[in-house]
Amino acid sequence: METRQLESTPGFVIYDLPGAQHYVGETRLGSRLIPGNATMLVRHLTYVFATVEHQRSGASIGLKSDPSEAATAVEALASELADDFASGKLSTSPGLRLDADTLAPVLAHDQRNLIGNDDRDGISFNSELLGVGAAAAASSLVGGLDGKRIAIEGFGAAGLGIAREAAAAGATVARVATAKGCADDQNGGGGLDPMTLAEAWLADGDSCVATLTGDGEPAKPWTVWRDDVDVLFCGSKPGAMSGDGASMAGATPVVAFSAAAVSSKALAVLRAAGTPVAADFVAAMGPALGWWADPALTHDDLRSATADTVNAVMSETAGHDDGAFMAACYRAEAFLRTWQDELPFGRPLG
Structure with a gap:
């Protein structure tokens, strides 16, 4: 570097x-x-x-x-x-x-192809593609999202993209967290509706958790890691999921959707527990697929390409003894060796 x-x-x-x-x-x-x-x-x-x-x-x-x-x-x-x-x-x-x-x-x-900058109901198409990829990675880990409950740490434009895609696949958004706190479903298990999430986030940004909580106070941000959901998405910052967060998550599958969102300590804890983890550089590949795409390709074309590519990588790395995250690293590094004399030092871990 x-x-x-x-x-x-x-x-x-x-x-x-x-x-x-x-x-x-x-x-x-x-x-x-x-x-x-x-x-x-x-x-x-x-x-x-x-x-x-x-x-x-x-x-x-x-x-x-x-x-x-x-x-x-x-x-x-x-x-x-x-x-x-x-x-x-x-x-x-x-x-x-x-x-x-x-x-x-x-x-x-x-x-680059600037289709990713297009507005898609309040978020960019890049954020939508990230949501498509992250939802596809999660679906691969848990055998489909229909009927599953999810939590999103680092809720924002990308988190809204994830919420929309997951809900469209039949999942329920149980809670979301920002730096300002954590908001749980207030509808008796009915989930946080993507439209409600969009309205709150577009109006209030990180403070949307207070709006979503209603009359009460938002819970502490770290409570998002509770293991009462089927998938945990994390993406607020590098190292967003620490070793303590991983311990709280237990066996709940984790999907990282921003750079190095899972720390090295968290990955070690999750691997020891046999918890599947989808790598950030797999789940978040969608925007990169669009940057040099043929200008004739449509939004739907790029959505399909993102889902198909993520599904292919997840399928190829499934079942590896070292887990999906490390298997994805090995796969990426195999390609790097085809044109680099030495591998870069350090993997994308917070």
Whole structure:
């Protein structure tokens, strides 16, 4: 993993693998950013690309500026790396403290298929595709979602995508959690309706859990890990599921849907318990499948491609002695060995 310091503005660019066709990752803004905090964000994408057999690499751009200086920093970035952006060698998207308008001087060069930016009832199509992939991974772990109860940690745009797909497959959303707390089903087992979830999240963001709880106080965020559901989805941040969370989850299957959402300690605890875990870089591959897709492909085409590809990988890695997560790592690494002299150090674990 190479870190290059920017010359025109305080900041850096992280490139995971040498010799990649393209480098892809978010641009983040913050005066205290350090490269080490983005390592797993980068590695996650490298494993996504390896899973779908693309000779591409994860990357990350960090602009070490205050939000008030964002426009100036982005202009400097766009100028300094103009050749890389214009050629498509480096592609980025808005990350921490940035939006599409602020990052427009860079995004103007983006050569990827932008169908993922389309609005789909309040969330992007990228978030919908992530939901399709995560639901497919969960379905594979538990033999179908019809009649199953799920919990979603890290509820947001991607979580709403998961809720919609899971509900469409017959599942019940038993609870959701954000940094502000955990909201349980208030309907006597009837589940949290995706439309209600959408209205609350679009209106209140992370505070939606208070809205969903009604007159009472939301429970603590960590209560989302209770083992009274059939599938636990996690995705608030790297290491979102800790060893303690994994112990609470017990034998409940886990689906990670954001970069390194399962910690190495959590994975060890879950493996010891024989608990199946779907890897983040498998469940969240949907957006990457769309980035270089034929422009003639429709939303339905890409939804089908996402579900089919996730199902194929989950089927191929099922039943491995080391579990689905590690089997997915081995599969990705087998492809990396076809074009890299050495494997990158460290797997996408928080």
